[in-house]
Amino acid sequence: EFAREQGAKVPGRLVASAKSWLCHGGVDRRANILPWGAEGDIPKVSPVDASMRYLQHIREAWDHLMRRGKEEWQFDQQLIVLTVPASFDEVARELTIAAARDAGISRVILLEEPLAAFYAWLSNNEDSWQNQMSDGQLVLVCDVGGGTTDFSIVGIREGEKGLRFNRLAVGDHLMLGGDNMDLALGRYLEQKITGSAGKLDARRWHQLVYQCRKAKETLLGSADGQSKMDITVMGQAGSLIGGTLKGNLDQQEIQNIIFEGFFPEVSADETPETKRSGLTEFGLPYVADPAVTRHMAAFWRRFEPLMRQETGRDAVFPDFVLFNGGALTPQSLRWHLTMLMRNWFSPIAGSNWMPKELPNPRPELSVAIGAAYYGMVRLGEGVRVGSGSPRAYYVAVASQKESRKQESVCLVPRGTEEGFEIKLDQLNFEALANQPVAFQLFTSSTRVGDQLGDIVTLAEDETTVLPPIRTVLRFGKRDEARKIPVNLGVRLTEIGTLDLFCESKQTHHRWQLQFDVRQDADRSGDGQPQSVGETVDQQLIDAALALIESTFTTGDSSAHPEGLTKQLENALEMKKERWPTSLIRKMADKLLEKMDGRKLSAAHEARWLNLLGYCLRPGFGDPLDDWRMKQIWKLYFEELAFANNAQARTEWWTFWRRIAGGLTPGKQLQIFQKIQPSLQISASGKSKKKKSGPKLNPHEEQEIWMALANFERLPAADKQLLGNALLRKLSLTNPRDLWAISRFGARQPFYGTLDKLIPATEAAHWIEHLLKQKTGKPELLGNTLVQLARHTGDRSRDIPEDLRQRVATFLTDLPQGKTLVERLSQSQHQFGKEEQDWLFGESLPTGLVLSEKPE
Known part of the structure; x- marks a missing residue:
């Protein structure tokens, strides 16, 4: 509590919600990014490091109090159970394990928090639960x-030794909890005392939210009749609203906001809102629909068929309900949810039916108590809840028969226990060796009955697509592509990852393929373009590849590289702007094969770089692009x-600009650091003498700036350095300079992560600089200002509202001003085709659609 209170006074030094950051795919979770939005001179830690420090503190506290000089009593000699949200994806689980290891804790078992809460109830009812429950109940x-909402369903079944428990279902990840409620109260009170939301700076906003949380906990749990709390936010000299702010919240206001906003009365068939973007505060991407009740209704409907099958009941409804988590501490809220469920299910359960609430007297400790009890269960004591994998896993396979339906093999049946390992030697698999391949995984939480090795056809609405693993299976000495017979083996580890291996039936070759198995990890959600496919006649493709072959083959003097692009357009019967991703990646592979052909002449090298960059742009979007980037x-x-x-030098930098999205952070930084001296910039802002070597011509230097501007994975400090250097030499009549500035200072990345964005204060300085400049072509500034001033809903990224309004006023008088103002104000805006092309610097390949960015 001291940390929370002190953190509210110095929010730039407060690291909060580290667990939520572990499952935030929009940032580099191993990078030092917390506190989110803190100024550059404040030391930062990664979400993994923050989690490690919590665990390290617990380990050191235990050893201080409990070890008493005995090695066997020290913390790392105990059986440690760490609890995580049930909806934690496997990447977050692996990062949790990594944090534990970094903290010096090697013996770790993960347990899902809802299951831990149920174990806590079991610990108090171990001897009587069989008298309270019966076969088929749910x-x-x-x-x-505080940060997440989880739903789980536990079933009671008759077994050989009496009644037993089985965990039947787990909901999807929902970043929705008490933190959201505190933010909602903060926005309500901010508007109440300042006249509009969004006016407070980050420091005072943290103060306000902290005090709203205290008011919520005090008034909703008040036993002394207190009905109102005064709230004071200390002033800040020089601020737009510089004085101390005072307001108050009463019990009825808090209850109305929480009940109506987060637990509204909804029907059992309502669906959560998904179209609009969720709240983004403190950098975290909360769910679009804050109504817990709507998510609960959708969760139950999703698993109704499964529960009918598992229980044999025609009418399925929750016979018991266990509430857990600090947000559900108020009795009035639990009663509200109980009555809502009564309204949902009484038509099938009976007019007098009501779910029985399982008592949870200490919700703040129940997860810890349940984890301790589970440790006893692991040692052979107590009552165990069957909690095998709530999902089945599948791998896509190609069939010898012609079929439009994708077939898959069941690798891990639903309900499989951890530690499961087997070799699928009853099936005849063939693997492609010595060429890039992709293994595609799927998971399903609703399909039941699929057994190990079953070949099935999966429906899109019952599966989630997982990230494929892309690799090359090396076999033999000659490196020629071939098919080899293999066995497929699988192991489900204790931390939820799926180990997959191929084993040659002819030799001792064995290839280990470890997947990061992530539910809801479909690449459509990561902001990267997806190939949506377009078919080109194979004869036309063969003709195009033959042209590339002949142009870059040693000794063929008849091929002239300058006209290659036009020849390809003629051969393919379409302009290059219409070439689909599937086609240009085939052309890229042929160009990579003929890499030595670029050395025939300077013209060959320039054309090879130009065409390869065009065919590989933007560096991602095809399953094998990771492999291609390694070759590049x-x-x-x-x-x-x-x-x-x-x-050739100019085309070299055009090439790296086009494929930048496929370069790792380290590679982008390496390229920048090598060229930095030639740009005459340094961290101090003073000019430096250029290194000896070819003098940069204007076209080359322009392409270097544009390439670096497209390096979104560069550290924010380097982007800031580059942007300030470019501002000093900026030409307001040069659209390429303005484009580069917009990319260095963008509030919303095109493909990079949010932790690499420059501070909002710096972006605001750049905007002020641009608005003060006199130019005869103000329309050139439009898109640049939109990228620098775009509203995101994240106060750490957003510029001051009054400055954004000045930008909006400036944009209004420009051609397409209405469109630009709309882009400026739409929080979490999904880039349209026109804006995508502008951001990339040229059109994206046909067949690529940029998905909405995560925050």
Whole structure:
């Protein structure tokens, strides 16, 4: 509590919600990004490091109090159970394990929090639960904590030794909890005392939210009749609203906001809102629909068929409900949810029916108590809840028969216990060796009955697509592509990852393929373009590949590289702007195969770089692009064959700009650091003498700036350095300079992560600088200002509201002003095709659609 209170006074030094950050796919979770939005001189830690420090503190506290000089009593000699949200994806689970190891804790078991809460109830009812429950009954566990909401269903079945428990279902990840309620109260009170939401700076906003949380906990749990709390936010000199702010919240206001906003009365068939973007505060991406009750109704409907099958009941409803989490501490709220469920299910359960609430007298400790009890269960004592994998896992396979339906093999049946390992040697698999391949995984939480090795056809609405693993299975010495017979083996680890391996039936070759198994990890949600496919006649493709082959083959003097692009357009019977992703990646592979052909002449090298960059842009979007990028990186160390040719040097930087999205942070930084001296910039802002070597021509230097501007994975400090250097030499009549500035200072990345964005204060300085400049072509500034001033809903990224309004006023008088103002004000805006092309600097390949970015 001291940390919360002190953190509210110095929010720039407060790290909160570290657990929620572990499952935030929009940032690099191993990078030092917390406190989110803190100024550059404040030391930062990664979400993994923050989690490690919590665990390290617990370990050191235990050893201080409990070890008493005995090695066997020290913390790392105990059986440690760590609890995580049930909806934690497997990446977050692996990061949790990593944090534990970093804290010096090696013996770790993960347990889902709703299940831990149920174990806590079991610990108090171990001897009597069989008298309270009967075969076929169902328990709904509703866990609404500070940062996440989890739903689980536990079934009671008759076994050989009497009644037993089985965990039947787990809900999807919902970043929704008490933190959201505190933010909602904060926005309500901010508007109440300042006249509008969004006016407070980050420091005072943290203060306000902290005090709203205290008011919520005090007034909703008040036993002394207190009905109102005064709230004071200390002033800040020089601020727009510089004085101390005072307001108050009463019990009825809080109850109305929480009940109506987060637990509204909804029908059993309502569906959560998904179209609009969720709240983004403190950098975290909360769910679009804050109504817990709507999510609960959708969760129950989703698993109704499964529960009928598992229980044999025609009418399925929760016979028992267990509430857990600090947000559900108020009795009035639990009663409200109980009555809502009565309205949902009484038509099938009977007019007098009501779910029985399982008592949870200490919700703040129930997860810890349940985890301790589970440790005893692991040692052979107590009552165990069957909690095998709530999902089945599948791998896609190609069939020898012609079929439009995708077939998949069941690798892990639903309900499989951890530690499961087997080799699928009853099926005849063939693997493609010595060429890039992708193994595609799927998971389903609703399909039942599929057994290990079953070949099935999966429906889209019952599965989630998982990230594929892309690799090359090396076999033999000649490296020629071939098919080899293999066995497929699988192991479900204790931390939820799926280990997959191929084993040759002919030799001792064995290839280990470890998947990061992430539910809801479909690449459609990561902001990267997806290939949606377009078919081109194979004869036309063969003709195009033959042209590339002949142009870059040693000794073929009849091929002239300058006209290759036009020849390809003629051969393919379409302009290059219409070439689909599937086609240009085939052309890229042929160009990579003919890499040595670029050394025939300076013209060959320039054309090879230009065409390869065009065919690989934007560096991602095809399953095998990761493999292609590894091949491309060899080119960087080889450098140009004709380094003194101006055209080749310019095309070199155009190439790296086009494929930048496929380069890792380390590779982007390496390229920048090597070219930095030639740009005459330094961290101090003073000019530096150029290194000896070819002088940069204007076209080359322009392409270097544009390439670096597209390096979204560069550290924010380097982007800030580059942007300020470019501002000093900026030409307001040069659209390419303005484009580069917009990319260095963007509030919403095109493909990068949010932790690499420059501070909002710096973006605001750049905007002020641009608005003060006199230019005869103000329309050139429009898109640049939109990218620098775009509203995101995250106060750490957003510029001051009054400055954004000045930008909006400026944009209104420009051509397409209405469209630009709409882009400026739409929080979490999904880039349209026109804006995508502008951001990338040219059109994206046909067949690529940029998904909505995560926050």
